[in-house]
Amino acid sequence: MNNQTDKKPHHHGDLAAALIQSGIEILTESGLDQLTLRRCAARAGVSHAAPAHHFDGLAGLRAAIAQEGFDRFRRHLLHSRAQGPQDPEGRIFSLCRGYLDFAEENQALFALIFSCGALPQNPDNLKAGETTAYGVLRETCAPFVPNGTDPRIVETQVWSLIHGFSHLFLAGIFGPGNGRSDHHALFAPVMALLNQIGTAAPDPN
Amino acid sequence: MNNQTDKKPHHHGDLAAALIQSGIEILTESGLDQLTLRRCAARAGVSHAAPAHHFDGLAGLRAAIAQEGFDRFRRHLLHSRAQGPQDPEGRIFSLCRGYLDFAEENQALFALIFSCGALPQNPDNLKAGETTAYGVLRETCAPFVPNGTDPRIVETQVWSLIHGFSHLFLAGIFGPGNGRSDHHALFAPVMALLNQIGTAAPDPN
DNA sequence: CACAGTGACTTGACGATGTCAAGATGGCTG
DNA sequence: CAGCCATCTTGACATCGTCAAGTCACTGTG
Numbered sequence: 001m002n003n004q005t006d007k008k009p010h011h012h013g014d015l016a017a018a019l020i021q022s023g024i025e026i027l028t029e030s031g032l033d034q035l036t037l038r039r040c041a042a043r044a045g046v047s048h049a050a051p052a053h054h055f056d057g058l059a060g061l062r063a064a065i066a067q068e069g070f071d072r073f074r075r076h077l078l079h080s081r082a083q084g085p086q087d088p089e090g091r092i093f094s095l096c097r098g099y100l101d102f103a104e105e106n107q108a109l110f111a112l113i114f115s116c117g118a119l120p121q122n123p124d125n126l127k128a129g130e131t132t133a134y135g136v137l138r139e140t141c142a143p144f145v146p147n148g149t150d151p152r153i154v155e156t157q158v159w160s161l162i163h164g165f166s167h168l169f170l171a172g173i174f175g176p177g178n179g180r181s182d183h184h185a186l187f188a189p190v191m192a193l194l195n196q197i198g199t200a201a202p203d204p205n
Numbered sequence: 206m207n208n209q210t211d212k213k214p215h216h217h218g219d220l221a222a223a224l225i226q227s228g229i230e231i232l233t234e235s236g237l238d239q240l241t242l243r244r245c246a247a248r249a250g251v252s253h254a255a256p257a258h259h260f261d262g263l264a265g266l267r268a269a270i271a272q273e274g275f276d277r278f279r280r281h282l283l284h285s286r287a288q289g290p291q292d293p294e295g296r297i298f299s300l301c302r303g304y305l306d307f308a309e310e311n312q313a314l315f316a317l318i319f320s321c322g323a324l325p326q327n328p329d330n331l332k333a334g335e336t337t338a339y340g341v342l343r344e345t346c347a348p349f350v351p352n353g354t355d356p357r358i359v360e361t362q363v364w365s366l367i368h369g370f371s372h373l374f375l376a377g378i379f380g381p382g383n384g385r386s387d388h389h390a391l392f393a394p395v396m397a398l399l400n401q402i403g404t405a406a407p408d409p410n
Numbered sequence: 411c412a413c414a415g416t417g418a419c420t421t422g423a424c425g426a427t428g429t430c431a432a433g434a435t436g437g438c439t440g
Numbered sequence: 441c442a443g444c445c446a447t448c449t450t451g452a453c454a455t456c457g458t459c460a461a462g463t464c465a466c467t468g469t470g
Binding site: 036037038039048049052057058 | 455456457458459
C-alpha cells in the first residue's frame with residue numbers, strides 16, 4: 001500500500017523490511033511451509049494482523065521476500081563470479097558454482113524465488129529484480145555469443161543447464177547414486193558441456 | 206461417485222486411488238495451493254477425516270500424488286519419444302519436447318513432483334517411480350555415452366538442460382522478451398546444445 | 411500548547427484447514 | 441450367527457488468512 005523507503009514512518013520503524021527479514025529467517029530455519037503471516041508478525045514483535053498493512057496478504061509477503069531473495073541471489077552471483085580466474089571460461093564456471101552454492105545454502109528461499117505461480121500479481125517488481133539478476137548472467141555469457149546470433153540462446157543454454165542441475169540437486173533427483181558428495185562430483189563434468197558453448201549455435205532455425 | 210477399479214475392499218472401493226485421482230484433478234483445475242485434504246475428501250465423496258486412514262497427513266497425500274504423477278510423466282515421455290524419427294538424435298529431441306509439453310500441460314503436478322522438500326518422508330516409493338522415469342532418460346541417452354565414461358554425466362547434462370528450461374519456462378523467468386511463443390522459439394536453439402553431447406566428455410574421442 | 415486528523419498497529423471475530431479422539435458401520439472370519 | 445476390525449464419520453481443537461472495528465502515537469495547524 002505504501003512505499004518501503006521510509007526511514008522511520010511512525011511506530012515500528014520500517015516494519016515491512018523487518019517482516020521480510022523475519023520471513024527469510026523463518027525460511028532458512030524452518031522451511032517453506034512454515035512461512036506464515038502470523039509467524040512473521042510474531043517474530044517481528046507485532047500483532048498478527050500488522051503485515052496486512054504492508055503487504056497484500058501472504059502472497060504479497062511471499063512476493064516481497066522473493067524480490068529481496070532475488071537481489072541477494074544477484075549479489076551472491078556477483079561475489080562468486082569475482083572468485084577464481086577472470087577469463088570468460090573461469091567467470092562463467094564460478095558463476096555456475098555460485099548458483100549451485102546459493103541454491104544449496106538457501107533451499108527454501110531458492111524454491112520460493114523460482115516457485116511457479118508464486119508471482120500471480122505484481123510481476124513488475126519481480127521482473128525488475130529478475131532483470132538485474134539476469135543481467136549478471138547476460139554479462140557473463142556475452143563473450144560466448146557468436147556474432148549475429150540471438151544472445152538469449154546462449155544465455156538460456158547456460159541458465160537452463162545450471163538451474164536444472166541445481167533444482168534437481170535440491171529435489172534429490174539424480175541417478176541411482178546417492179550421497180551429496182557423489183552429486184557434487186557430477187557438477188564439474190556436467191559443466192564441461194559449456195566448453196562447447198558458442199560453437200553449438202547454428203544458423204537461424 | 207468414483208470411477209477406477211472396482212475392487213471394493215470394504216466400503217468405498219480403493220479410496221486411496223480415488224483420493225489421488227481427486228487430488229490430480231484439483232491440481233489441474235485449481236493449482237497447487239488448492240490441494241487440500243478436505244477438498245480431496247469432498248470430491249471423493251467421503252468425510253473430511255477419511256484421508257487420514259490412507260495417507261500420512263497432507264504430506265503423505267502429496268507424496269502419493271507425486272508418485273502417481275511421476276508415473277504419468279514417465280508414460281508421457283515414452284509416448285513422446287515414440288513420435289518422430291527414431292535415430293538417437295530424433296529420440297532424445299522428442300523426449301525433451303515431451304518433457305516440456307508435460308510441464309506446460311500439468312504445471313501444478315509438475316511443480317509438485319519436483320518440489321524440493323515435498324518428499325521428506327518415504328523417499329523409497331518416490332525413488333522407485335523416479336528410477337523408472339529416470340530409466341527412460343537413461344535408455345535415450347545411452348547412444349551418446351562415450352566409452353569408458355560415467356553414463357550419469359551425459360544423463361545429467363540432458364536432464365539438467367531440459368529440466369532447467371522447462372522449470373524456468375513455467376516460472377516465467379527468461380530474457381526481457383515476453384510471450385509464450387517467443388519462449389517456445391528458444392526451445393529448438395537451446396536444445397541444439399545437445400548436438401555437442403558426447404563430444405564434450407573429458408576423454409579424447 | 412491544544413486539538414483534531416491520519417496513519418500504524420491491535421483486538422476480536424469468522425471461515426477454512428490439518429489433526430486427533432471417539433463413535434458408528436459393515437464385511438469378514440470363526 | 442456372533443464377534444472382530446478395518447473403514448469411515450462425527451465432533452472438537454489449534455492454527456491459519458482475512459476482515460472490521462477500535463486504539464495509540466505522531467504530525468500539522470491554530
